[in-house]
Amino acid sequence: MLVAAAVCPCPPLLVPEVASGAAPELDTARAACADAVAVLAAARPDLLLVVGPADEEGRGAHHVGARGSFRGFGVDVDVRLGDGPEQDRPLPPSLAVAAWLLERTRWAAAPLEGLGVGERLDVEQCAEVGRDLAGRAERVALLVMGDGSACRTLKAPGYLDARAEDFDRLVARALDAADVDAMSALDPSLAYELKAAGRAPWQVLAGAAQGAGLAGQLLYDDAPYGVGYFVAAWS
Numbered sequence: 001m002l003v004a005a006a007v008c009p010c011p012p013l014l015v016p017e018v019a020s021g022a023a024p025e026l027d028t029a030r031a032a033c034a035d036a037v038a039v040l041a042a043a044r045p046d047l048l049l050v051v052g053p054a055d056e057e058g059r060g061a062h063h064v065g066a067r068g069s070f071r072g073f074g075v076d077v078d079v080r081l082g083d084g085p086e087q088d089r090p091l092p093p094s095l096a097v098a099a100w101l102l103e104r105t106r107w108a109a110a111p112l113e114g115l116g117v118g119e120r121l122d123v124e125q126c127a128e129v130g131r132d133l134a135g136r137a138e139r140v141a142l143l144v145m146g147d148g149s150a151c152r153t154l155k156a157p158g159y160l161d162a163r164a165e166d167f168d169r170l171v172a173r174a175l176d177a178a179d180v181d182a183m184s185a186l187d188p189s190l191a192y193e194l195k196a197a198g199r200a201p202w203q204v205l206a207g208a209a210q211g212a213g214l215a216g217q218l219l220y221d222d223a224p225y226g227v228g229y230f231v232a233a234w235s
Contacts, residue, residue: 002134002212003141004043005205006036007175008101009229010052010094010145010197017075025224032220032231034105037143039233041109045141048109049133050081050098051204052145053197054116058092062114068096079103082112092116094145094197102143110141119192121200123184130207144205146198148228149191156226158195167194168221168228171202175232178216180206196228209234 014030016023040048065084068091070077079099081091091099095114102112117129134140148168151161158164167190174182183206191199220231 001138001140002208002214003045003139003235004040005142005144005209005214005234006040007144007146007202007205007230007232008033008036008098009147009231010097011147011227011229012070012073012093012097013225014097015070015075015077015100017077018070018073029220029222029229029231033101035219036231036233037101037105037107039235040141040143041107043141043235044139045110045137046139047137048107048112048141048143049136050095050112050114050143050145051133051201052092052094052098052114052116053119053201054092054094056118058095058116059118060116062089062091062095062116063087064112066091066114068093068099070096081114082107098143098145117200117204119197119200120188122188123203126200126203127184127207127210130204131210133204134208134212140208142205142208144201146201148196148198148223148230150195150227152223152228153226161194163190164194164228167191167196168223171198171228172218172221172230175230176216176218178209178214178234180209
């Protein structure tokens, strides 16, 4: 059963070495992520499952000990998803950011595993995955990685789209209220057009949280660089 969840953005810029001179711009987001992970630890889960967007190569399960790297972003920073035998299959960037967050907060509260989900996963498939994850242990926690629309400004990765702000507002409200119905109702086609990589992971969370009776709190909501970033804790 799902007992807690944390939602965090997944830009590699969260890693200070990647952001370099711009690192202070996301200090507030990093602090909020640490607070959200602390809520997971306080829930005393039997298992932590980390969920994030991934392309074809990164989809599927990533076991404890899996490695991720930010060398592709020009920095000598490697991470591991917990302590375990080294895995050949590398973490997708979203789960590498999650691994960095967990290392930064010295996660030791429970065993953990990762799951990369494709952005084209439909709503019912997401819900099914979520229900399966929630049944993995008596007390399950989720760390859900994903960004909102990438179309909030003219300089955003997806340029400016007038629909982006309303979409992100819906996401923020759903996260703050732990509203699984509102999260499940997000339009996958619109999310794809707005380059909102978090849609599928958030709907996996909605499936996992169905009937769990969790309360939500939005800890961070901003759009630096024209991309919607959210941090929330459900418990």
